[in-house]
Amino acid sequence: MTGTSGWVADGRTGPTGTPLIRSPRDLEEARKRFLASYQAVQKYISVCGGTGCRGGGCLAVAQAIRDVVREEGLEQTLPVRLTGCHGFCERGPIVVIYPQKIFYQQVKPIHARKIVTRSAVAGEVLEDLLYKAPDTKEAIPHEEDIPFYRKQMRLVFGRNGAIDPENIEDYIALGGYSALVKALFSMQPDEIIEEVKRSGLRGRGGGGFPTGRKWASMKKAPSPDGRRFVICNADEGDPGAFMDRSLIEGNPHSVIEGMIIGAYAMGATAGYVYIRREYPLALQTLTTALRQAREYGFLGQDILGSGFSFDIGINRGGGAFVCGESTALMASMEGKVGEPRPKYVHTVEKGLWDRPTCLNNVETWANVPLIIARGADWYAGIGTDKSKGTKIFSLVGKVNNTGLIEVPMGITLREVIFEIGGGIQKGRRFKAVQTGGPSGGVIPESLLDLPVDFDRLTEVGSMMGSGGMIVMDDRTCMVDVARYFLQFLTEESCGKCVPCREGVRRVKEIVERICRGEGRMSDLRLIEEMAPEIADGSLCGLGQSAPNPVITSIRYFREEWEAHVRDRKCPAGVCKDLITYSIDPVKCTGCMACVKPCPQQCITGERKKPHVLDASRCIKCGACYEVCKYDAVLRQ
Amino acid sequence: MDDAKTITITINGKQVQTTEGRYLLEVCRENGVDIPTLCHHEAVSPAGACRLCAVEVGDGKGRSRIVASCIYPCWDGMVVETESPRAVGVRRLVLETLLARAPKVPVIRDLARRYGIRRPRFPLENHQCILCGLCVRVCSEVVGVHALSMQGRGAEKECGTPYLSGESTCIGCGACVYVCPTECIHMEDRDGVRTIWHEDAGVKTSVRQFKLKYCKVCGAPLGPEYQLEYIRKKVGLPEDFHDLCPGCRATGRRVAATT
């Protein structure tokens, strides 16, 4: 069974019997017990189990730590918790020693013994595993003192590191499901909607539509047979964004609690989570969480004795970006092809199976319990005039501190990239930041002081989107990035409407030609002419926003486009057809490192003498560039 | 609808009365305003796929947007411009890209010429199918046999039977041939066999063949066996119903009665 507190063991119920928690009083009693057992364990080792850290090998680290704990006979006194994502993926695997909260980064299994015996048991701080400030080289022992975390405001994401996502009792111990109790027992459905409206919460999935208004419309819409649905959109498709995945993997009950509150407010009869197939861990965590929520009485018949009944099912996506679009998502949930339909009749009126349906994304739902528990006024006090609360961003690309960050709306891009993100990798020059995924755009250096909120990002031609922030440096080609997004959109267009299917691929062809050095100046005008027509003519959001990446790129980086067209040059050294590799005889030390990796054997030279690269046979694979430690391989 | 509300809308400056919720394209056409379409047919539900019927709809207070009129429900006070620069821009984009895709198709060439497009600025291809989906909709909504679908996605999308093979639930009725605006679905009756196939970019796919049935008395062709059987079962006709053509059936009955 799932619990660790002995709650289940005392035999009050089983998984198929009546729920464990049947009233608000039950919940408060249970919470006291869970909290007591949660706090009883003061000393423990927390290992980040997010996907990022798993990619870095955290499961092996956790296993090694557990092995040492067992060998040392410490199983009873030193638990090891595998938690959700801590956000600082760049530095993973991450291990934190509680209660001192000593933050170790880039941990490997060989470090397990000293982490257990010297740090957790003897209280020593292991200097070599601490994070070191890149500028001062000063070692920082505590998570909250690391610049990456200091400017953050982790309201939604904050509990990820503190709870075991597979154990509902951790969530309850830390106050989970109290917002649900408040909603069910001391608020009318309309009051809840009013509260969400007043909070100013806007949809975190992309468009930023006011959540409370959506809820109110759904509430008003009639259903012929009484069926009404709420759906959680976990089909996080924006490349470069992974906060929804981390929320489900790290704190699934916050999403579930939000959905139950919303369902109660809107009178929904069933709920679904539509989740990407690319996220197997999130699927597993969510499945466990839903089962536990049912066992404990938060889902099912007569929730907590309130008379309200509701349950949530899982629907797996099949790998189609367009299914992030509400009508396509719902078509797919009906067993049909994921093609959107025009939203002239809104899904809040006729959505899934033509019934009133409210679709919100993962992060939006996770905000709801906070708003209900702490009030709309508190929430509306955070953020900017028209964008309230916090937003989780995935800060990735050519930035030093990549990972997931949660910041108040209105923070500037400069703060995000240079203070939290620690600037550009390898001291290179910042060039642009891409937000909003394939619907967004690139933002240049001149706009770095832009406060980040829904409307300001739209004003500069980009979008909030689901919160991807991909940082680019002077080695990133903006024409190539535009080509990349057009390629992505061409592959992901459902193909139903002509402007998106035919228009976007034609723009892609033009940009590909430019990347090959076959562009004409009239091409830029043609793209600029087609862009508004594609936006106007396309059926759904995918096509309507498809021109954004290429248009912002031309708008802010015209010189680079002209260099490709006029000079047949790629200044960033990316577009294969426009660059050549060569070896700088001054910098080359003759170390021979590049000779062997070259698949064409086109680098020759003797040890300690400058090498020569035969460009006529070079296939521009980049192998020599990657291995050269002396920057002697030139790509121009 | 009993609660249908009469509303007033403005189309190209002219006030028109209609019913709330009706599709804008129909109302425009009833009022003599011509809007070109490629994926629209009265017999099937609108899809809003070709976007050729784009028009600009405003609230009369300066806010406007482009909509697909074939699937856009009318509302009171709306101001419609069917030939506004924005609407025409979309239509030209659609026609120019379609002409590049299917440069030999007469209906595309005519429409393109009407909007001043002679040569697309994109490399030409040799498709005939423009993926309007009319054949799929007529097959499922009108005939009810669901033999066709749009397959794949994006630019790779194609249209036909599952696996583009002859194996399907097709009954050989030819409704898809009839609705296809670009004449890329073909039908041929020869030597007692009906053949229906799709032809796009010079490739024949979804080739399906049907044995034809003839009147036992006069030998007049009656249609594919599958289709006749499908109709007979659906309507509940006697097993020998399709042995004779309608004419011989009338006389045949009289002959049978006298013997």
Added chain:
Amino acid sequence: MEAMNPTTPSGCLCEDVDPILDRYGRDQGLLVSILQDIQEKYRYLPKEALERVSAALDVPMAQVYAVATFFKAFSLKPRGRHVVQVCMGTACHVRGAPLIRDKLERDLGVKNGETAADLSVTLESVNCVGACALGPVVVLDDEVQGHVTLTKVDALVKKVRS
């Protein structure tokens, strides 16, 4: 001219497919999930299985086929015993994913999106696996490999070949 329009499948794979259908309560709305489980079982979607699904869910074959060809999760041809996925998310792209993909194509001898003739390996690109902080990312048989370099590709290829 017999059987010009056959609709009977040759062997329906019922023993394998029916338990999957039952697991989802033969719910039409769960067609995508059902197909995913079938895909997992066979590493592709056999025609007979699609026909069985169509009959059991009372969904036209044309619709099942359309869904099966629409979503990237599905393949109508057998996939390789190993599946190498190169993440083509934006973060991976700017950190050099295209060069990684090109090298995998060369070293595995398989074009992106294709399966080796001996069914040993399938190489495909995916549009973001959500491990952006680790870019470039390659997923080898569901295991995320982060910070992949051209040098590290050699080891990956060796793993596939072993």
